[in-house]
Amino acid sequence: MIGVISFTLIAFIFAILIVLLNGYLFSDDEKLSKLEEMLPGYNCGSCGFGSCKGMAKAILKDKEAVYKCRPLRDKEEILKYLGE
Amino acid sequence: MNIITIFITTLITENVILTKFLGICSFLGTSNKEKNALGMGISVTFVVLISTILTYLINKFILIPTNSAYLQTITFILVIACFVQITELIIKKYFKDLYKSLGIYLPLITTNCAVFGIILTNIRSNYNLIESISNALGSCLGFVLVLYIFTLLREKIENNDILKSFKGIPIALITAGIMALIFGRLV
Numbered sequence: 001m002i003g004v005i006s007f008t009l010i011a012f013i014f015a016i017l018i019v020l021l022n023g024y025l026f027s028d029d030e031k032l033s034k035l036e037e038m039l040p041g042y043n044c045g046s047c048g049f050g051s052c053k054g055m056a057k058a059i060l061k062d063k064e065a066v067y068k069c070r071p072l073r074d075k076e077e078i079l080k081y082l083g084e
Numbered sequence: 085m086n087i088i089t090i091f092i093t094t095l096i097t098e099n100v101i102l103t104k105f106l107g108i109c110s111f112l113g114t115s116n117k118e119k120n121a122l123g124m125g126i127s128v129t130f131v132v133l134i135s136t137i138l139t140y141l142i143n144k145f146i147l148i149p150t151n152s153a154y155l156q157t158i159t160f161i162l163v164i165a166c167f168v169q170i171t172e173l174i175i176k177k178y179f180k181d182l183y184k185s186l187g188i189y190l191p192l193i194t195t196n197c198a199v200f201g202i203i204l205t206n207i208r209s210n211y212n213l214i215e216s217i218s219n220a221l222g223s224c225l226g227f228v229l230v231l232y233i234f235t236l237l238r239e240k241i242e243n244n245d246i247l248k249s250f251k252g253i254p255i256a257l258i259t260a261g262i263m264a265l266i267f268g269r270l271v
């Protein structure tokens with residue numbers, strides 16, 4: 001009986017470990033794709049980062065970079081999303 | 085048995101693939117490209133090494149004191165599956181090309197009998213921790229070595245004129261058989 005309980009406990013610990021690792025490794029990727037969706041998607045390059053993908057990466061590093069995007073009207077939306 | 089003896093025996097004369105015939109699925113599946121073979125070998129080595137240490141500790145400090153050695157198989161499979169998942173996550177994040185080219189064979193390390201075979205051998209032969217690690221390391225390096233040689237041979241063979249009925253897997257199996265003959269005699 002103790003063996004079965006300890007087995008369940010081990011399984012539980014591993015499950016938590018994998019979930020935490022998954023969140024740690026891929027949280028940035030999720031944010032990046034969300035940010036890319038919010039950006040206009042013209043890939044105009046007027047921000048200086050080449051494309052909207054580069055812009056999304058720059059925003060993740062520094063919030064203020066969002067003001068360099070000229071076509072984007074609703075800048076508050078992105079700032080709000082990052083603030084959460 | 086001495087640590088070095090275990091290492092060399094499992095590396096060459098008792099090779100996992102060629103004399104114990106474990107892990108044939110990934111042996112044939114990932115030996116099409118040099119890069120795939122090395123990626124597979126390194127992932128298997130990582131999984132086996134960490135699971136060897138963990139299963140040894142779990143077996144000694146949890147399963148045997150609580151008189152529940154009947155749970156060995158399922159616990160070991162759990163540990164292996166967990167570390168395969170972790171390896172998969174790491175490869176998916178940092179080596180995207182390798183992740184794409186390994187495809188289904190990466191999650192299939194879970195059911196790679198070589199991994200489970202090595203861990204079960206450790207427990208059944210009553211190895212201590214250092215002997216277990218040397219057994220795991222020797223077996224895994226043997227796996228990588230044979231996989232790598234086999235990949236190079238396959239790449240060479242595929243560029244030659246072969247009978248139509250022997251193309252692909254049949255000639256690969258014959259090559260593997262000849263390699264097994266050679267490795268069995270390397271004493």
